[in-house]
Amino acid sequence: MRFEETKIGSILVAKVLDKRIAADVAPQFKAHLAGYLNNGERSIVLDLAAVSFIDSSGLGALISSLKAIGTDGHLVISGAHGTVATMFKLTRMDKIMRVFGTTEEAVAAIS
């Protein structure tokens, strides 16, 4: 999986460059997010604007990472659109993870 990382102050904005986050890459995805935590990142905006499909495994990886951060920090989503937004809504994960329209909004919310 490919990511583009930018730091805005103490906030890491990680943009997913792959179009699909599905079962075949979910373990890598989870490992990559765990890597951020190991590096001490505690405020993460995951930008999904380039992603057009995510399945239950992808969501599962996100939730694991969210649990790992726990109350120590923030992991929020930006740029979810189309069927990715539908997935968050249908599975009710939009009640568990904070989902923002743009990275600007997400960064502002966790600053």
Add this chain to the structure above:
Amino acid sequence: MKAMVLAAGKGTRVQPITNVVPKPMIPLLGKPVLESILEHLRDNGFDEIVINTSHLAPVIEDYFRDGSRLGIRIAYSFEGLLSGGCLEGRAVGSAGGMRRVQDYSGFFDGTFVVLCGDALIDVDLREAVRFHRARRSIATVILREVAPEEVFRYGVVATGPDGRVVQFQEKPSVQEAISTRINTGIYVFEPEVFDFIPRGCAFDIGSELFPALVAAGAPIFGVDIPFEWIDIGCVADYWEATRMALTGRIRGYRLPGMEVLPGVRTGINMRWTPENVTLRGPVIVGGSTSIGDGCLIEGPTLIGAGCVIEPGAEVRQCILGDYTRVSSVARLDRVLVYGSHCIEPNGEHLDIEQAGIGWVVDDARKRQEFTGEQLDLLELARALGN
């Protein structure tokens, strides 16, 4: 009188619904659109009808067979091949389809009507035929007024004072458009029109035949007859049409089932205790469906037959196809579930299997088997309560 209904299209703009049914068979409150069209033809004096079929032909042919159930006589013109045990569609265009029937048997031996099988119409066809004959036309198209900003979606027609067609434009820009009257795809023809349809190639009525007729100076006319037109060209249209039907806004459209509570109609063999379900009409539910205690069903909602709405589920303004299971944790809002897909009103869709969301909504006939991950997500959703 004779008519031809065009039902050979692939319906790509209504996918994934048209992955399992051809567009004319898309059910509006459970009744295929094509059935309403055939009944309308019958009520207007058309009782010998050829339907051209291609994509998913058996769905149409098995449903109507020889038409005797509707009180008409139907025959089919199948455009395709049986290859490797599968039927493959090989459609030949609207005018090409007409040509094929005429070359096969010379079926059209007098005035006949041709129309598409995918829009609900209540147009007075007898009036159209009267106009056509009075003008001695060989091709008459029924026209409809649209808003100027909509013309880019249609074939636009300009006529002289007596209705004679002087120009056609296919999907013009708003600035270039010569009129705001569009081709509805409903035609009255004389057999002479076949002189203008070439053999052996795909040929379209609106964009190829009519321009050829204009160029040849043939007597062709357009007639304005106001009518109700419910088009199912894309998912958004289907969504809107169903909502209109559910709220009684389609004149004369019969609602299925029987009213068991104000605004709530159901089929038989329902498994539920109405007092334990929060219902806000209009809601229509098919037979053999089970709705658990504590559910919330808010209309306009259509729930198909054989569905299982598990206790506590919330369904708001949805269209659920037959045999849909909705899990207790689901909070469905403006979702269409059809043919193993979840479809948004704007056409975005998810394949339930591929997305792995069978634990939210799935086919009721499937055994429920979830992966560890899906069970975790299910547990989380449960823990959310409301």
